[in-house]
Amino acid sequence: MKITQMKFFGEARQKICRVRLSELLFDLQELLLSTRVEAGKGVDAAALTKIRETLDAQFRARGWSASALGGVDWLKRVCHGQTLMARLGVEVHIGSTRGIAADVARLTNELESGQIDVGVLVVPDRPFAVAMQDAIATFEVATRAIEEEYEDAGALPLVVLAVEHDRSLERAAVKTDPPAQSNADRDIDQFAWEEIEASRADRQLQQDHDPRYAKVLWGKAVNPCSWCGRQGEDLSWVYVSSPAWTWQSLCGREGWIVVCDECRRQTDFFLTIMN
Numbered sequence: 001m002k003i004t005q006m007k008f009f010g011e012a013r014q015k016i017c018r019v020r021l022s023e024l025l026f027d028l029q030e031l032l033l034s035t036r037v038e039a040g041k042g043v044d045a046a047a048l049t050k051i052r053e054t055l056d057a058q059f060r061a062r063g064w065s066a067s068a069l070g071g072v073d074w075l076k077r078v079c080h081g082q083t084l085m086a087r088l089g090v091e092v093h094i095g096s097t098r099g100i101a102a103d104v105a106r107l108t109n110e111l112e113s114g115q116i117d118v119g120v121l122v123v124p125d126r127p128f129a130v131a132m133q134d135a136i137a138t139f140e141v142a143t144r145a146i147e148e149e150y151e152d153a154g155a156l157p158l159v160v161l162a163v164e165h166d167r168s169l170e171r172a173a174v175k176t177d178p179p180a181q182s183n184a185d186r187d188i189d190q191f192a193w194e195e196i197e198a199s200r201a202d203r204q205l206q207q208d209h210d211p212r213y214a215k216v217l218w219g220k221a222v223n224p225c226s227w228c229g230r231q232g233e234d235l236s237w238v239y240v241s242s243p244a245w246t247w248q249s250l251c252g253r254e255g256w257i258v259v260c261d262e263c264r265r266q267t268d269f270f271l272t273i274m275n
Helices: 012-018 022-033 045-061 097-112 126-132 139-149 151-155 193-201 203-207 211-221 244-248
Strands: 002-009 074-080 083-092 118-124 158-164 236-241 253-260 265-274
Touching (some): 002 012, 002 022, 045 083, 097 139, 203 236, 211 236, 211 253
Parallel strands (some): 118 158
16 A cells, blocks of 8 residues: 555644654554555445455554554554553544544544554545545545544544555556645645755755666656656656754654655655664
8 A cells, every 4th residue: 555645633743753653653654555455446345344354464463452442443552671651553444434433533532541642543545435436434534524523633643644555557547636635734645745845945955865866776666646647757856854853853754755746746755864
């Protein structure tokens, strides 16, 4: 799968760095990126169950614990020696829109009761939902539930991740119109667009990093834009460095971000430096 969108609520980004949960968030991202899920048109309940079972197997293989009845789906702890530092809780919702409210409420309850320190909700993005041709809860539905239906949840440290399935070449050629969405609301993939534009505007940073070398290393691994299908030379390579506060909090990152400027989509990120 691919991670196509990410949105932080309630200063979740700062808390993840402060309580040393960045390693677990990276582990979750690697888990999702390494899981192959193909979704054909008109996915039925059995296919949804298989997708969920595939993800569950990946969580177990990477040392995540299934929570007790009534808790979040998956939990992982970061410890210093024998001392518990923090806990990351994850809810995976690949299903109907009717169940998204329950998942948001479950994360909210776990955060308020102190059972977890940061909560993550994983949902399909729009192309994934369109491929399944069903009333599937999407990234937009999940963020709206937090912002409007559960106003208190918006003040809690929550992260919403949108994932896209591994499409066949036949499905990859199909284009869909981007959802009506302002750039300010699109915290896409690895970096916020404001951070990308700040790095792009840093002439010294760009002069110090030649995209020709990056293309030699990773050019063949780049995915096309999931909206318009642009590939290769039609995509922009930007060397991006995370904000100063992330380096001070020991969770800074640098690397090459590949973007479709026309659709405002990030297709790939190749990490080169992390502290």
